[in-house]
Amino acid sequence: MRGFQNVTEGLRQILQTPLGDQVPDARRVLISGFGLVNYDRGICTGAAVLEKEVLR
Secondary structure, eight states: OHHHHHHHHHHHHHTTOOSSOOOTTOOEEEEEEEEEETTTTEEEEEEEEEEOOOOO
């Protein structure tokens, strides 16, 4: 569940609509997440890069 908060904030940063501080000129964000699955000590991780397309 917590990974969605990272995705939402990442999108808000590249769309320049954050709820808090804005990263100046953000065009690319790295989102990562970590979760623990307790079935035989399995660990889940994930990452994504989001990039805003700049039309010229």
